[in-house]
Amino acid sequence: MPMKNLSLKSKFLKEALTLKINEKAQFLKKEGKKVYFFSIGEPDFSTPEEIKNKGIEAIKNNFTKYTAGAGILPLREEISKDIEKRLGIKYKPEEIVVTVGGKFAIASSILAICDKDDEVIILSPYFPSYLEMVYIAGGVPKIIKLKEKERFVLKPEILEKSIGKKTKALLLNSPHNPTGVVLRKDELKEISKICEKKDIFIISDEVYSQLLFDGKEHFSIASFKEAFKRTFLIDSFSKTYCMTGWRVGYCAAPLKLSKTVAAIQSHMNSSTSAISQYAALYALKMENKKLKEMLKSFEERRDIMVESLNKIENISFIKPEGAFYIFINVKNYLKGNKKSFDLSLYLLENFGVATMPGSSFGMEGYIRLSFAVSKEDIIEGVKKLKEGLNCFLKP
Incomplete structure (x- = not known):
């Protein structure tokens, strides 16, 4: 049959x-x-030995149960402090969702905003999973091809022309995989103005935000007032703390957005590992x-x-x-x-x-x-x- x-x-x-x-x-x-x-x-x-030891400590202390869907409160509090210290952006702990790696933070953000056939603008070259995440959400990837001669930087006029009635969000990545390009503050400002004008969400993938060279400084598009209310700021412990297999990332966003991400995670994953969260909390407190x-x-x-x-x-x-x-x-x-x-x-x-x-x-x-x-x-x-x-x- x-x-x-x-x-x-x-x-x-x-x-x-x-x-x-x-x-x-x-x-x-x-x-x-x-x-x-x-x-x-x-x-x-x-992974640094101190972080690994904290994971072992969590197991020995039987810190191995389910946690709140959005993650343990001490970790969300520490992430909130870290974002303010590094980026100058204030999020309340309840606006932070600790996720199963940065990838799920991105995927759940897309799920939070996408209805069937909604468009998400993706900039080529892109991280390969972006497209599949949009497809899973029932959305349609709308590709803008960036140019090497323009440093693979999105031009605001190109972005504005690409936004249609079905466009729901822009997926932005800086520092950029695969090019290593870091967007400047003025470039991000122009992009944020267009997103405000056209009323679209921003999913800002910043998982390489602390891997910078030549004295470069990282700016988040969420730091602009017009962008803050519409931005899902995504980061991860994977690259910064060499914790790729621990699966700890996070989404920071205004409460209306973060609550939806937390709800999605609670139904799909319950939460990320309690052991990993315990270790990640220490990672944020250790000297760098x-x-x-x-x-x-x-x-x-x-x-x-x-x-x-x-x-x-x-x-x-x-x-x-x-x-x-x-x-x-x-x-x-x-x-x-x-x-x-x-x-x-x-x-x-x-x-x-x-x-x-x-x-x-x-x-x-x-x-x-x-x-x-x-x-x-x-x-x-x-x-x-x-x-x-x-x-x-x-x-």
Whole structure:
């Protein structure tokens, strides 16, 4: 007897190309081959020992039950203080929702505002899960392609022209994955004015907000009065505190918005792990010496990768100001019908260089490299990349 069809939404969901690359890279490593993991999307540093010990302490103290859907109050209070200290924005603890990682904070924010066929503006290149999150919510992604020659920055006039009657929100990301671009205060101000004028929500993904280089300062669009009431500010402990597997993120928003996010989470996840929340509370209170050391290391690695890439002809890229990625224009190496995925697979299989194809981020003709690897691997891996690119050109 035939089964009923799966939902229409499920037909839009695609397996991430990034998973295929990572799976292949792990297979090659298991076979004993040297792999340069420029595909990695998380810090290569371990969670600080003090934070791990707090997780162990939580278990020993039997702090292992359900928590409030929005998270434990002491953690929400500490997040509120941290946001005010870093960004100058005041949120009450009840306006903070601790979520199962930053991804669920974004997904639940989209669910909170999207009705069927509502549009969410997504800027290409984008974090791959953005599209699927909108599809799951029944919405329609509306893509604006950013330009390398304009620093991959959204022009306010382009945003205004793109907003239609069905447009519900703009999904913004700074510091930006995959380009490493950090939006300036004046650029954010212009975007906030358009969102106010057109009355659309803003979902501001700021999970790399503390991974900045060259003395750059992070500004949140929520800091502008006209944007505050319509913004879901998203952040995470994953990148800043090397806690990717602990699954702790948060959404900060005015009460009407945050209450809806909290309700969605309470029905879908109950809450994030009590143990992880206990450890995250300590992370916010510990001295940031470890963060400074990590940032110094990432900046050094970035400089090494930039210097190495500058020796490769016929590529271009924006020097990253934040996060730990470089988005490289490789169009000159893609001849005929060759695509970025073909190049990424070729580099991995023949030279052990794992990269992410630009098509994963909605922008063909590019590959993304992460410098969250050792300095030695950066130097040797980019040499292999150069060799691989030249070989890929040959018939």
